[in-house]
Amino acid sequence: MSSIPAIRVVDVHKSFGPLAVLKGVSFDVPRGAVVSMIGASGSGKSTLLRCINRLETPSAGEIYIDGAPMHTLRSIAEINRVRRDLGMVFQQFNLWPHMTVLGNVLEAPRRVRGLARSEAAEVALECLRRVHLLDKADEYPARLSGGQQQRVAIARALAMQPKAMLFDEATSSLDPELTDEVLAVMRDLARDGTTMIVVTHEMRFAREVSDRVLFLHNGLIEEAGPPEEVFGTPRSERCRQFLSKYLQ
Amino acid sequence: MGNWERLVWNQRHLLLDGLAVTVEICLIAFAAAIVGGLLLCLVRLYVRPLRPVASALIEFFRATPIFVQLLWVNYVWPELFGWPGSFFTAGWVALALQSSGYLAETFRAGIEAVPRGQREAGLSAGMSHALAFRRIVLPQVLLMVAPSLVNQFTVIVKSSTLVSVITVQDLMFQSQKIVHTWLDPIEILTATAAIYILVVFAVSALGKALADVLRRRYGLAAS
Amino acid sequence: MSAALREALNLSVFWEYREVLLKGLAFNFYVFACAAAAALTLGLGAALLRVNRWRPVRWAGTLHVEIFRNAPDYVMVVWVHFVLPLLLGFAIGRRLEFPPFLSAVIALGLVYSGYFAETFRAGIQSIPVGQIEAGRACGMSERLVLWRIILPQVVRRMLPEAVNQFVSLFKATTIVSLIAVPDLMYRVSMVTQQEMRPLPLYTGAALTYFAIIFLAASLVRAAAERWRQKVYA
Numbered sequence: 181m182s183s184i185p186a187i188r189v190v191d192v193h194k195s196f197g198p199l200a201v202l203k204g205v206s207f208d209v210p211r212g213a214v215v216s217m218i219g220a221s222g223s224g225k226s227t228l229l230r231c232i233n234r235l236e237t238p239s240a241g242e243i244y245i246d247g248a249p250m251h252t253l254r255s256i257a258e259i260n261r262v263r264r265d266l267g268m269v270f271q272q273f274n275l276w277p278h279m280t281v282l283g284n285v286l287e288a289p290r291r292v293r294g295l296a297r298s299e300a301a302e303v304a305l306e307c308l309r310r311v312h313l314l315d316k317a318d319e320y321p322a323r324l325s326g327g328q329q330q331r332v333a334i335a336r337a338l339a340m341q342p343k344a345m346l347f348d349e350a351t352s353s354l355d356p357e358l359t360d361e362v363l364a365v366m367r368d369l370a371r372d373g374t375t376m377i378v379v380t381h382e383m384r385f386a387r388e389v390s391d392r393v394l395f396l397h398n399g400l401i402e403e404a405g406p407p408e409e410v411f412g413t414p415r416s417e418r419c420r421q422f423l424s425k426y427l428q
Numbered sequence: 429m430g431n432w433e434r435l436v437w438n439q440r441h442l443l444l445d446g447l448a449v450t451v452e453i454c455l456i457a458f459a460a461a462i463v464g465g466l467l468l469c470l471v472r473l474y475v476r477p478l479r480p481v482a483s484a485l486i487e488f489f490r491a492t493p494i495f496v497q498l499l500w501v502n503y504v505w506p507e508l509f510g511w512p513g514s515f516f517t518a519g520w521v522a523l524a525l526q527s528s529g530y531l532a533e534t535f536r537a538g539i540e541a542v543p544r545g546q547r548e549a550g551l552s553a554g555m556s557h558a559l560a561f562r563r564i565v566l567p568q569v570l571l572m573v574a575p576s577l578v579n580q581f582t583v584i585v586k587s588s589t590l591v592s593v594i595t596v597q598d599l600m601f602q603s604q605k606i607v608h609t610w611l612d613p614i615e616i617l618t619a620t621a622a623i624y625i626l627v628v629f630a631v632s633a634l635g636k637a638l639a640d641v642l643r644r645r646y647g648l649a650a651s
Numbered sequence: 652m653s654a655a656l657r658e659a660l661n662l663s664v665f666w667e668y669r670e671v672l673l674k675g676l677a678f679n680f681y682v683f684a685c686a687a688a689a690a691l692t693l694g695l696g697a698a699l700l701r702v703n704r705w706r707p708v709r710w711a712g713t714l715h716v717e718i719f720r721n722a723p724d725y726v727m728v729v730w731v732h733f734v735l736p737l738l739l740g741f742a743i744g745r746r747l748e749f750p751p752f753l754s755a756v757i758a759l760g761l762v763y764s765g766y767f768a769e770t771f772r773a774g775i776q777s778i779p780v781g782q783i784e785a786g787r788a789c790g791m792s793e794r795l796v797l798w799r800i801i802l803p804q805v806v807r808r809m810l811p812e813a814v815n816q817f818v819s820l821f822k823a824t825t826i827v828s829l830i831a832v833p834d835l836m837y838r839v840s841m842v843t844q845q846e847m848r849p850l851p852l853y854t855g856a857a858l859t860y861f862a863i864i865f866l867a868a869s870l871v872r873a874a875a876e877r878w879r880q881k882v883y884a
Binding site: 233235256257260261262263264266267268270272273274275276277278287288291292333336337340346 | 779781782784785786787788789790791792793795799800803804807
């Protein structure tokens with residue numbers, strides 16, 4: 181088992197014009213680990229996640245995916261090659277409405293990895309099984325509930341067999357009743373040893389499932405450590421205030 | 429190609445005369461189209477026995493090409509109705525017929541977009557249907573459809589080029605006359621095309637600005 | 652007037668020449684088909700230019716759209732038929748002449764590419780950014796994202812508007828008679844000169860166009876609506 185971290189972030193800065201959103205963030209994600217990122221809106225969590233798969237380009241700093249540098253890549257083709265190894269799940273699901281559920285999931289394996297349709301379908305069906313939506317394979321996304329759509333989105337990301345999964349507030353758009361089914365799938369993935377970075381407001385999930393928790397404030401990591409420490413005995417005052425608002 | 433001066437600049441009086449005729453025929457057609465379109469629309473919505481007639485007319489005006497309508501009004505109507513008496517009249521009548529079909533639909537969409545509650549508020553205050561329509565519905569409809577009206581005006585301007593075929597002395601007619609006289613089409617036709625494009629572009633830009641103002645000031649979205 | 656009305660509706664002469672006239676109508680369809688193909692291709696190209704990340708490229712697209720969208724059909728047809736061959740002839744040092752059919756297709760193709768470009772552009776920009784990001788996050792290239800995610804949805808969304816443009820284009824093909832393309836109107840005027848009976852002929856032409864366009868447009872609109880409903884449930 182290699183000791184290279186799956187994802188390494190070194191001193192990443194990101195500004196949008198005059199607005200500095202990330203002011204020097206560094207952390208490692210070991211293989212198979214689950215890292216949760218918590219913090220107030222605007223603290224830079226989503227931006228940081230999007231820098232990792234280059235949906236945003238960092239203004240400064242280094243990002244390594246499995247040892248390979250992501251921040252120095254210039255051509256879209258090179259970036260896309262690395263993106264194949266990262267799966268992203270968005271807050272807004274972003275399923276493609278003109279394709280069926282199965283179509284959504286097998287699209288990338290087929291068109292990006294170049295698998296034949298039958299092979300891609302096999303992979304896709306397996307991923308749908310993992311998220312417990314095999315019976316909806318031929319439905320169109322519009323007919324599914326929010327929780328089901330998000331699980332399809334997870335299956336879609338898994339279908340590329342990525343080295344790491346990035347979750348950008350995956351449950352924030354869901355009604356409370358539907359959040360549990362998605363969190364359950366995410367727990368399963370964690371248990372199976374998937375490398376995950378989870379940006380979330382679900383504190384209980386973060387506490388129970390993560391190996392490491394990062395608290396972001398104003399573009400910097402103010403608190404980092406195992407969940408018992410960050411949730412139980414946080415050193416940062418701001419972290420304590422933030423948690424007291426969220427935890428009963 | 430230093431013919432620009434000889435062919436275009438020196439002939440500018442002819443071209444300006446033509447442009448004046450174009451503007452004239454377009455404005456008259458536009459006014460007639462608004463009246464006609466409004467009439468067709470109101471008959472279709474509120475005069476039940478005549479509804480199929482109005483609908484048929486609207487569909488007919490929209491589905492027949494303007495060129496065909498032009499020739500039809502010019503050659504057939506004088507025999508049938510003894511009118512129009514001049515090519516100019518035939519021109520604006522045909523243009524108006526074409527646009528009134530589209531404007532009837534535009535007005536209908538506008539009227540149906542006014543929330544029913546507003547009419548009911550007027551009626552509850554004691555207004556008659558006609559008064560409520562005139563003071564509450566119609567002003568809003570006119571504001572809402574104004575950008576579409578401007579757009580239809582550009583359609584009229586573009587279609588007006590065909591009236592040259594029935595010898596109305598518009599800009600297109602004059603420029604083709606110059607071409608036949610001097611046998612050199614490049615500069616004059618390019619200049620004519622440029623004039624039309626600029627005029628239509630300017631009117632379009634005006635329409636867009638109008639739509640922005642209306643949206644910002646009255647919160648109305650165009651249909 | 653009633654004598655004239657009877658004359659106008661006495662379509663027997665129209666019927667008598669129906670073969671000749673129908674062949675003319677076929678020309679309207681040929682011009683329509685070729686011009687539509689050209690307009691769609693050029694229109695898509697111009698729309699893609701307009702959403703490109705480089706500003707000069709966007710300007711080029713906008714220039715194309717604004718020139719051709721605002722140009723009257725008849726002016727373009729005349730210009731393409733009489734001026735363009737001369738300009739191209741200067742460029743290559745020979746004397747060129749365009750066959751009327753070609754001029755008609757080029758002119759109408761250019762004008763309607765302006766309209767289609769706007770339709771495509773509006774469609775492309777209405778696709779939620781998130782879907783495009785989801786594609787990128789999977790490692791899809793820009794071309795894959797365009798052809799598999801953006802365009803399929805643009806076609807569905809913009810179909811009603813596109814149908815309107817097609818109807819307009821078909822109506823516009825009637826002016827090609829003015830540069831001697833032997834379409835229906837051209838043959839009607841030929842027959843009129845021969846038979847000296849304009850009333851039934853022009854009335855017949857108007858009714859023919861009405862029938863075709865009304866029926867075809869209604870059918871296509873209904874079919875398009877049913878196709879859209881299938882996906883958007």
